[in-house]
Amino acid sequence: MASGVYSQAKNVYEQGRLPQAAAMLRQALQSTPNDADCLQLLGVIEFQIGRQGEGRKLAERAAAIDPSNSEAWNSLGLILHLTGENGAALEAFAKATSAEPRHGGAWMNRGFVMQERGRHREALEFFEQALAVGFRNPLLLFFFGNSYAALGEHGSALPYYDQAVAAARNNADAWNNRGTTLLALGRVKEGIESLREALRIAPNHRFAGVNLAQAIHRVGNTGEAMARLDEVIGRGPSATEARTVKADILVELDRLDEADEILSGMALSSSTIGARARVKQHLG
Numbered sequence: 043m044a045s046g047v048y049s050q051a052k053n054v055y056e057q058g059r060l061p062q063a064a065a066m067l068r069q070a071l072q073s074t075p076n077d078a079d080c081l082q083l084l085g086v087i088e089f090q091i092g093r094q095g096e097g098r099k100l101a102e103r104a105a106a107i108d109p110s111n112s113e114a115w116n117s118l119g120l121i122l123h124l125t126g127e128n129g130a131a132l133e134a135f136a137k138a139t140s141a142e143p144r145h146g147g148a149w150m151n152r153g154f155v156m157q158e159r160g161r162h163r164e165a166l167e168f169f170e171q172a173l174a175v176g177f178r179n180p181l182l183l184f185f186f187g188n189s190y191a192a193l194g195e196h197g198s199a200l201p202y203y204d205q206a207v208a209a210a211r212n213n214a215d216a217w218n219n220r221g222t223t224l225l226a227l228g229r230v231k232e233g234i235e236s237l238r239e240a241l242r243i244a245p246n247h248r249f250a251g252v253n254l255a256q257a258i259h260r261v262g263n264t265g266e267a268m269a270r271l272d273e274v275i276g277r278g279p280s281a282t283e284a285r286t287v288k289a290d291i292l293v294e295l296d297r298l299d300e301a302d303e304i305l306s307g308m309a310l311s312s313s314t315i316g317a318r319a320r321v322k323q324h325l326g
Contacts, residue, residue, distance in 0.1 A: 045070065048079040060087050078108035082117045089121050097121055105134070112142035119151055128155050139171075146177020154185055162189040180210035187219060196226045207239075214244035222253055225260075233257055252283045259291055267291065 047070040055063035067084040071077060081104035089097025098121050104114035119134030132155050138148035153168030166189050172182055183206040190199035203220035207213060221236035234257045240250035251274040259267035268291065274284040285304050292301035 045074070045077060045079060048077065048083065051080070052083060055083065055087065060091060063087060064091075076107050078104040078111045078114050081107070082111070082114040085121065086117050089124070094121070094125060098125070105137070109137070110141045112138040112145045112148060115141060116145060116148040116151065119148070123151070123155055128159065131155055144175040146172040146175045146179070146182075149175065150177065150179065150182050150185065153189075157185060157189055157192075160192075162192050165189045180206050180213065180216075183209060184213065184216050184219070187216070187223070191219060191223050191226075196223045199223050200227065207236075212243050214240045214247050214250065217243065218247060218250040218253060221250070221257070225253075225257055230257060230261055234261070246277060249283075252287055255284070256287055264291065264295070 047066060051063045051066040051070070054066065064084060064087045067080045067087070070080050071084070074080070081100050085097045085100030085104065087097070088094075088100060098118070101114060101118040101121050104111060105118050108114060115134045115138035119131045119138060122128075122131035122134055132152060135148050135152040135155070138145050139152065142148075149168050149172035153165040153172070156162075156165040156168060166186070169182060169186050169189070172179075183202045187199040187202035187206060190196070190202065200220070200223050203216055203223060206216040207220060210216065217236050217240035221233045221240060224230075224233035224236055234254065237250050237254040237257060240247055241254060244250070251270055255267040255270040255274070258270070268288065271284045271288045271291075275281045275288070289301040289304045292298070292304070
């Protein structure tokens with residue numbers, strides 16, 4: 043059972059006051075050094091402030107002291123995932139849901155790791171488990187949409203994106219992904235509106251600018267599309283994607299020399315190789 047100090051420290055932590063929460067936890071652990079709840083939360087804080095090794099040790103210690111502590115396993119799983127140990131992370135999340143089958147966050151986290159591995163059907167099963175135990179979180183809705191979209195099931199993805207943006211209006215990623223899903227469904231005008239909203243929230247969003255340029259070119263606003271791509275290219279991040287899309291548009295416009303010039307100075311990648319092949323095909 044969680045101690046009173048742990049509950050207070052968790053409240054302080056959730057307010058973003060990490061140093062204060064850590065101080066409370068360290069003081070509590072002086073008298074009760076085997077308090078798994080305090081250990082796991084201190085581990086999360088240590089990890090977040092850059093002391094990754096210490097954070098992991100504390101989370102591992104908490105799980106070893108109390109193997110029935112689902113929050114300790116979930117925290118350890120998050121730490122392992124963030125350090126690239128996804129196999130071990132999945133094991134930790136599985137132990138979290140085994141210890142507490144109603145731990146919706148751990149079900150969601152299991153699904154997210156599977157999603158990152160491209161195993162979207164399995165990810166959806168874990169997301170369904172999270173919903174079944176009453177877990178309601180905007181990220182869960184967003185992850186649902188992402189897996190359905192990755193499977194090409196955009197009709198199933200869209201309701202989840204709609205719910206995700208309704209629950210978290212400032213989630214630019216959700217607005218962007220909702221936009222691309224609407225485009226895939228042929229609802230171009232709505233897709234463009236969603237992408238514009240993503241850019242309103244995050245003007246330098248990595249994908250939304252390029253996606254919007256492609257969409258507005260699709261409806262015939264090529265001048266605006268080119269201007270947006272030039273803007274993205276000028277910022278640096280996503281320049282490769284923007285240059286590749288711009289080259290493709292130039293090929294469509296039969297401006298092959300300009301397309302070739304854009305691509306000539308770019309590093310080789312799967313997208314640029316494809317774009318160069320398309321230019322060469324037209325150049326003969």
